[in-house]
Structure formats: structure tokens, C-alpha cells
Amino acid sequence: MKAALVQLSVTDDPAQNLPVTLDFIRDAASKGAQLIATPECTNLISSDRAHQNAVLHHEHHDPTLEALCNEAERLGVYILIGSLCLKSGDDARFANRSFLIGRKGNIKARYDKIHMFDVDVSETERYRESEAYRPGREAVLGATKYAQLGLSVCYDLRFPHLYRTLAQAGAQVLTIPAAFNDTTGAAHWEVLVRARAIENTCFVLAPAQCGTHAAHGGRPRKTWGHSLAVDPWGKVLADGGTEPGVTLVDLDLDQVDAVRSRLRSLFHDRSFEAP
DSSP states (O other): OEEEEEEBOOOSOHHHHHHHHHHHHHHHHHTTOSEEEOOTTSSOOOSOHHHHHHHOOBGGGOHHHHHHHHHHHHHTOEEEEEEEEEEOSSSSSEEEEEEEEOTTSOEEEEEEOOSOOEEEOSSSOEEEHHHHBOOOOOOEEEEOSSOEEEEOOGGGGGOHHHHHHHHHTTOSEEEOOBOOBHHHIIIIIHHHHHHHHHHHTOEEEEOBBEEEEOOSSSOOEEEEOOOEEEOTTSOEEEEOTTSSEEEEEEOOTHHHHHHHHHOOGGGOOOOOOOO
């Protein structure tokens, strides 16, 4: 399977971001990509909740989702939308929702980010994602013609039991789209992505946001970039660097079974009593 990681540096304007995303997706498809993955917050990055309320939509009326579904059908490719920021309808908070779009433009799977980024990066840099976004409650697999995908989003990366559950349920490829903070990204991003691949003997596709994100209001965000593709042995197959663009990678899915036949740790879990 040929996969593409789309690395973006979105603004807080979904209408401005969409044409850029479509151009990268078309470029990836023209180079033979069968699965094209975009990062978390594909439609916008903003810390201004009033602005988000003004520009975001519910899923059934979201123009970015509609355009990417149409593009998947037109190109005949799978698109993993890392996540869209959406109005949730049943909560005053938004949803941070990932979508797997099929080759006919249909939504094959949707996943709401479970773990919220409520972190004090430093004395001056504080995040409380749960104040604006409601967490999801279900782990999700998405099926393509080529592989079973285990869906996750960004901060989920720090919770290995989620990926264990997905791999033991049949995931061969773990998707970890992100808008990873530049400070924690420098320290932890690659080692955590490689760890999730190694301990679950899965491929990992981790498309990322990068750079400083232009915003009309609120605090500007900086993200780490370095979209990664990692094989089931933990080898980094591709690194997207620090600029927007498309990174292509070939995945030999037979590697998953090959590694699991030699290193069967995924199937060696034992129950034990907590201290």
C-alpha cells in the first residue's frame, strides 16, 4: 500500500485552509498514493472559542468534510482526515473527530479523540483542551481494501493501552494524526510514535501540523511537524521535516504478520494484581 502523509500549517480560517489541503491531496494521488492521511485539526487551529463558534459547523454541514469526501470519490483513494474541529450538537463543547473516507466518498469510520490535552507545558504555556472539546468514549477500527486501521488523535499517543486494544482487535496500521506541541514534540514525539509501533507490531502513520499557526485572535500555536511513518520493527520509514508538504511511503503489510510470527508479545499479555 502506498500511503501519503500530508503535513499542514493551518490558520484559524477553514475556508483558507481547504484549498491548500486539497492541493496536497491531489498531489499525493497523482504520485500513486492509495491512502492519504492529513493531521489533527485539518480545518483550523484556534484557541479563541468565540471565533470557533463563529466558523465551525456540525458534521452534516461541514464544508471541509464535504469537499474531502467528494475528492476521495473523484480520485478513487482513501482519505484519513486526521481530525476536524466540529460543533457537537449534544454538548456546548466541540468535537475533535477523525474520519476515514472510502474510495466512493463514504464515511467508513469516525473517531472522537478520547484523551484531552490538559497540560502545563511550562509556567507560561498551559492547555485545557477539555474546556473546549468533549472527549470521545469508543476505540475505533476502520477498514480499507489494504489494511485495518486503528484510529487515534495526538495526545492519545501517551496512552499505550488504547493502541494495545486496537492492535489486539485487528489493527495493522495505527494512525496518530497530530498537532503536537513544539516543546513536547522535540522531547517525546518520535520516541513515543516508535514505541507504539514496536510494542504493537504495527505500522504507524502520524501526519502532523507544523510551524506557527496564523490566528486572528487568541494565542498563536506552534507545532512540531515531523510527520512520521514507522514500520512494525520500529524503523522510521519517513520523516516529513518541518515544512508543509506531502511525504510518500510504501507499506508492505506482510511485514506485520512476519514480525508478529517472530515476536509474539502482542499475544503474551497476562493478568496480574495491582499493587
